[in-house]
Amino acid sequence: MLNADRLSPSGLEYLAQQHVLTYMEDAVSQLLESREDISQYGIARFFTEYFNSVRQGTHILFREFNFVQATPHNRASFLRTFWRCFRTVGKNGVLPEEHLSILTENKGTDKKGVNLCQRFYPLRLSPPHLTQPTTYS
Template sequence: MSRLSPAVPAEQYLADSRVLFYLSDAVTQLLEHKEEYTQFGLIRYFAEYFSSVKNGNHVLFREFNYIRATPHNRASFIRVFWRCFRQVGKRRDFLSVLEYRSLLQLLCPDFPLEVVQSATRIVLMDDATDCLMSFSDFIYAFQLQFYYQEFLDSVLQIYQDLLAGKSPNTVIVPTSSSIEQLHPAAAEDNEKMVQPLDGVEPSMLAECVDALCDRFKHSHPSRSCMREILEQTEKVSYYSFLMSLSKLESINQAVGALPSKAELLIDPEMDQELDKL
């Protein structure tokens, strides 16, 4: 008879699964809409809430702070965005930054422009905001930017320090609260400091990024993926690094929200629903 693996401590399980976060949100939603929800019964309400969380539909039409609050929420939102607007890719339409932001705001009314612009710069490799992008190019860059936002912000600080010849050892790892307080104009100015033709030694960046992973508390791409990219070039810029990351299938699998690029426009279940309509 095989031995069972030791049980995960309750505190660790609650922290990893963010159960208390979802429970708190469920209670808050219940109190705000108690007349609507209580007529179905409390047991049914909580069952449907957590079923929605499990299925990834809970992020629809929620505020930005909620959809970015947990890795599961971020992955769920990326998947919902893909499923809702996959037809844009099937029609081979090319859209602008503002048009992609409008689509995102249909699902999250207060989705900030800054996040969309950051994803755009990964695709375009510069500060252009009026160029058109394909759906497939945008969505993988958006996935990387949105899911790993805190980590990428820290890498950007490290990269700018290396460009300026400074020691990156004093880089402050941002928290969710500090990013929320960051003024949009300041964030945009910060990104404008990075020019597409700039570059640093990949070995130096790799060493600093590896040290960042040791102390980083948020999600980040695997070290092997980042090391693989940095070993393939003699000079690397911030956006070329991010572009290479966004194209890795291993990154896509780690997030677990999107299919491979070959299957991006294939969704039989959604096609059946559209056929019914």
């Protein structure tokens, strides 16, 4: 029989897996940077807006590379945003391969090791430059 304690992580393990400390540190840092503006709408609203932006994936906009790279969620959010901005570039057969090679290097995988770049190419399993050409005999 399965032990339920083995399947669910402890509270601290869960917080570590979800990088909650990273987001809390960033939220407090952002709060301290904009403390003059906080007096207008309050700390609770600031944290609400911050964590809504994390949930929506917009928290990575205009952020430094170290922050974008810090968590799998940040990297996935960056790729989604990047794809929305540049998906039309490849419609005429021209792909920004230098950008794709940056995104597919070492950290471009999700928790299961799946290449994140591949997840954002609709109806294709991988970007064109990563697939082998089909040859017919």
